[in-house]
Amino acid sequence: MTITTIRGIAASPGIAAGPIFRYEVGKVTAERHHVADVQHEIAYLDAALQQAKAEIHTLFLQTQKDIGSNEAAVFEAHELFLDDPELLQQVHTTIQMQSVNAAYAWQQATAQYSAQLRALSDEYLAARAADMEDVAQRVLRILQGIDTPISKLVEPAVIVATELTPSEATHFPKEKVLAFCTATGSATSHVAILAKALGIPAITGLGNEVHQLRNGMQVVVDGTTGEVLLEPDAQTLTAYQQRSEMLMQIQQDALQLAQEPAMTRDGMHVRIVANIAGPEQAVEALTCGAEGVGLLRTEFLFLEREAAPDEDEQVAVYRSVLETMEARPVVVRTFDIGGDKPAPYLDMPAEMNPFLGVRGIRLALAKPDIFQTQLRALLRAGVGHTLKLMFPMVASSEEIRAIREHLQQAAATLATRDLSYTEQIEVGIMIELPAAALMADMLVELVDFFSIGTNDLAQYTLAADRTNPAVVELADALHPAVLRLIRMVIEAAHAHGKWVGLCGELAGDPLAIPVLLGLGLDEFSITPRSVPLVKQVLRSYSMHDAREIARQALALENADEVRTYLLSAKR
Amino acid sequence: MEQEIERTVILGNKVGLHARPAAIFVQQAQGFESQITLSKNDKTANGKSILSLLTLGAEQGDQVTLKAIGADAQAAIDKLASLLEAEPG
Numbered sequence: 001m002t003i004t005t006i007r008g009i010a011a012s013p014g015i016a017a018g019p020i021f022r023y024e025v026g027k028v029t030a031e032r033h034h035v036a037d038v039q040h041e042i043a044y045l046d047a048a049l050q051q052a053k054a055e056i057h058t059l060f061l062q063t064q065k066d067i068g069s070n071e072a073a074v075f076e077a078h079e080l081f082l083d084d085p086e087l088l089q090q091v092h093t094t095i096q097m098q099s100v101n102a103a104y105a106w107q108q109a110t111a112q113y114s115a116q117l118r119a120l121s122d123e124y125l126a127a128r129a130a131d132m133e134d135v136a137q138r139v140l141r142i143l144q145g146i147d148t149p150i151s152k153l154v155e156p157a158v159i160v161a162t163e164l165t166p167s168e169a170t171h172f173p174k175e176k177v178l179a180f181c182t183a184t185g186s187a188t189s190h191v192a193i194l195a196k197a198l199g200i201p202a203i204t205g206l207g208n209e210v211h212q213l214r215n216g217m218q219v220v221v222d223g224t225t226g227e228v229l230l231e232p233d234a235q236t237l238t239a240y241q242q243r244s245e246m247l248m249q250i251q252q253d254a255l256q257l258a259q260e261p262a263m264t265r266d267g268m269h270v271r272i273v274a275n276i277a278g279p280e281q282a283v284e285a286l287t288c289g290a291e292g293v294g295l296l297r298t299e300f301l302f303l304e305r306e307a308a309p310d311e312d313e314q315v316a317v318y319r320s321v322l323e324t325m326e327a328r329p330v331v332v333r334t335f336d337i338g339g340d341k342p343a344p345y346l347d348m349p350a351e352m353n354p355f356l357g358v359r360g361i362r363l364a365l366a367k368p369d370i371f372q373t374q375l376r377a378l379l380r381a382g383v384g385h386t387l388k389l390m391f392p393m394v395a396s397s398e399e400i401r402a403i404r405e406h407l408q409q410a411a412a413t414l415a416t417r418d419l420s421y422t423e424q425i426e427v428g429i430m431i432e433l434p435a436a437a438l439m440a441d442m443l444v445e446l447v448d449f450f451s452i453g454t455n456d457l458a459q460y461t462l463a464a465d466r467t468n469p470a471v472v473e474l475a476d477a478l479h480p481a482v483l484r485l486i487r488m489v490i491e492a493a494h495a496h497g498k499w500v501g502l503c504g505e506l507a508g509d510p511l512a513i514p515v516l517l518g519l520g521l522d523e524f525s526i527t528p529r530s531v532p533l534v535k536q537v538l539r540s541y542s543m544h545d546a547r548e549i550a551r552q553a554l555a556l557e558n559a560d561e562v563r564t565y566l567l568s569a570k571r
Numbered sequence: 572m573e574q575e576i577e578r579t580v581i582l583g584n585k586v587g588l589h590a591r592p593a594a595i596f597v598q599q600a601q602g603f604e605s606q607i608t609l610s611k612n613d614k615t616a617n618g619k620s621i622l623s624l625l626t627l628g629a630e631q632g633d634q635v636t637l638k639a640i641g642a643d644a645q646a647a648i649d650k651l652a653s654l655l656e657a658e659p660g
Contacts, residue, residue: 077594077621086620113622120628128625304595306602341657344599350653 003232006209010226011187012195012202015244016179017237021157022215025168028140030103041095045102048142053082055138056167063170074131074166074190081135087113103143110136130190134165158221160213166190174198179221181228183210195223203228258289258532264517265542271523272535273329275503279317282324285528289535292328292386294451294525295503296321298374302335307345308370314377322385329386331451331501331525333430334374336360336392346370355465360393360432365402375410382422390451394429395436400446403427430503432456437485440492450493451525454504458482476559477506483515483554483562490520501525511566513537518550574644582633583656596654597621605641607651618651 035041060075081087087109094105110132117129140146153159156176161168162183169180169191177200180191185204195202201223206213212230213219220229220240229236262270273294274285285293301309301317322330337343338351338359346367351357364371378389391403407427414421428449431437437457440450454477459466461481464474476482486502493500501523506512508526510533516524517538526534541549549569556562600607600618607618611633616623618637629635637655639647 073594080594080597080621084620084622086617086623113626116626120626132622344650344654350649 003236004212004230006206006212006228006230008181008203008206008209008226008228009185009187010223011185011189011192011204012180012200013224014179014199014201015220015222015224015240015247016158016201017220017232017240017244018178018218019155019157020160020213020215020217020219021153022213023159023161023164023168025161028137028144028146030101030107030140030144032104033101035095035099035101038096038099041102042092045091045095045106045143048102048139049082051142052135052139053079056082056135059167059170078131078135078166081132082139103140106136106139106143110139130163130165134167137165138167158219160210162210164191166194169194179203179223181206181210181213181221183207254532254536255287255289258535260289260535261291262535262538264538264546265540266544268543270517270521270538271501272531272538273331273501273523273525274528274531275525276321276528279320279324281528282321285531286324288528288531290528290531293321293325293330293332294501294523295390296330296332298333298335299337299341302337302370303341303343305343305345308373311373311377311380314374315381318378318381318387322381322387325385327386329388331388331390331428332378333390333392334361334364334371334378337363355459361391361399361403362393364391365399365406368406371406372410372413375406376414376421379407379410379414379421379425380419382425383420385422387422388426388428388449390428390430390449392430392453393432393456394443395433396439397443397446400429400443404446431485431489432460434461434485437489440489441495444492444496444498447498449498450489450500452486452489452500452502452504454482454486454502454506457485457504461485477504478509478512478515478562478566479559480554480556480562483519486516486521487519487550487554494520499523508534510534510537511563511570514541514546514549514569515553515566516550517541517543518546518548573640573642575638575640576644576648577636577638578648578652579634579636580652580655582629582631582635592654592657593621593624596651597624599654600647600651603639603641603643603647603650605639605644605647607647608638610636610638 056075056078060072063075064072090109091105094100094108095102114129114132117132118126120126153172153176156178158179158181159172159177160181164180164182179200180195180202182191182204183206185191189204191204192202201221203221203223203226213228218231220232220237232240262272264270271291273292274290275295276282276285276293277297277300282293301314318332336359337346338354338357348358358366378387381387394400411421411423426448428447428451429436429443430453431440431450432453436443444450455466458475458477458479462474462479464471466472466475490500499522502516502521503525507516507524508530513534524534553562553565556565597619609616609618609624609627611627611629614627616627618624635655637648637652
């Protein structure tokens with residue numbers, strides 16, 4: 001029996017089966033009326049805008065809590081639309097000059113901007129017309145006193161709609177949504193982003209076919225292929241349910257094994273930890289089996305804001321991560337910012353070459369107040385946990401001595417303020433500059449550990465900007481030059497009884513793992529989602545084999561030869 | 572003392588919403604007293620209006636002219652030019 005299948009764009013992977021819930025919202029339109037009291041009309045508009053802003057702000061907070069900051073950011077932009085001086089001026093002028101109602105004036109102005117956005121050749125910007133319309137509709141509803149249709153969603157269902165604005169998609173209670181299917185949209189629509197964050201399938205761009213999807217109809221949604229099966233028979237349904245269960249089982253198995261420590265075939269335990277950029281990711285890291293944090297980036301606290309974060313704000317954030325990780329080690333990197341990043345309050349002069357300029361530890365030492373605040377916050381937060389500190393872009397011993405003085409000063413200040421802080425703290429540096437790698441045997445005496453940042457190390461060693469498409473392939477961390485530096489660093493550290501971690505992308509590269517293992521790397525720090533895979537890869541090698549692979553790889557001439565060899569040596 | 576300062580820059584990042592550079596630019600621009608405009612070819616946008624900026628349709632690699640008129644024009648140009656030139660981190 002052939003089952004009707006319709007096809008759209010695979011916007012978010014996964015399989016779901018269930019009844020359809022058709023969600024249709026009529027578009028609100030405004031009619032033109034003459035008004036006598038223009039001032040009243042403008043005041044009425046302003047009140048509606050304030051209400052709209054308040055509603056959007058609530059959505060922003062809700063989305064940030066339920067999904068994450070990136071998805072929530074779209075609502076911040078909606079708020080900016082409502083503050084837009086050009087738009088407001090146009091609407092006010094229309095009301096005043098034409099003596100018309102606020103709703104009509106608002107509709108005309110926003111329609112104009114939508115049209116302008118849609119006409120842009122850049123697909124991404126043109127899609128923002130939908131955002132403009134979402135905001136416009138919200139204000140129109142408020143001006144006309146129309147409520148949004150209450151969702152009659154009772155049981156979990158596949159939500160089908162012609163179009164879903166960010167606000168609409170977010171309004172559905174998460175537990176009741178099995179999947180999203182829309183007639184419009186692309187792989188980068190808000191619906192796609194939301195569905196991926198929720199881990200449910202989504203299919204967009206179904207076009208007119210969406211009319212075949214009627215309320216209550218049973219369907220199977222395959223977000224991986226972009227297909228919707230209409231009213232599948234029992235056999236097909238069972239087959240899909242089994243596939244869905246199998247996929248979930250594979251994921252669960254991987255996660256379960258991920259909770260076990262990674263032991264090589266000859267019984268050596270290799271520490272696998274996570275690179276994270278915030279408290280939410282700390283939880284994800286544990287779920288994925290990380291044994292600690294090898295890199296807590298702290299830039300998120302310093303970027304995209306008006307002023308540096310104060311001590312208490314920082315303490316709260318650091319404590320949140322440390323508490324999630326309990327007694328597991330957490331390595332925090334102090335702020336690693338340069339002239340290319342948005343931190344206007346730092347007031348740094350523009351540089352021709354920000355990657356070779358005042359960034360990382362150089363910036364921290366140039367901004368002692370901000371540096372001290374971060375250090376004090378870290379020392380306070382570290383009480384009762386295994387906190388370790390590391391410093392970015394260090395090139396020489398004077399910098400390390402300056403860091404130590406700063407730490408002493410921070411501790412002394414806390415002592416006078418009678419605040420408890422942690423005294424026992426491991427201090428390490430990132431090895432990202434060739435100079436540091438080459439001097440590792442001397443620098444190691446001044447620190448407790450090294451963490452190799454291979455992304456930047458490759459960039460500086462091979463003099464290739466990894467954001468420049470013309471040369472990005474040259475900045476290959478598997479180039480023997482970089483591998484030799486890694487070996488140098490590990491040997492220097494081990495000769496002094498100190499440990500070495502690696503937090504660059506290389507640690508998550510299955511090709512590179514046996515080489516790093518064979519060179520004696522003590523800790524692999526990777527993005528949380530990669531932890532299960534890296535553990536599996538490590539488990540397939542013995543130290544003996546890994547050492548041999550490393551030895552052979554380092555005898556080669558260039559990155560291509562290394563890759564070819566590693567592909568052949570892969571398990 | 573009121574100054575009028577102009578600078579031509581190459582856009583390092585896409586001026587889009589999800590990527591946030593447009594919002595950051597507008598928020599920064601609104602902090603300056605000066606009037607701020609951004610021009611691409613013969614179209615000019617008000618730098619403090621996010622809609623104006625988006626409809627300019629400026630894309631990565633485009634050459635745009637940033638202009639500031641006011642007492643803090645120099646500071647505005649320096650800050651905003653570096654934001655525009657910044658590449659995604």
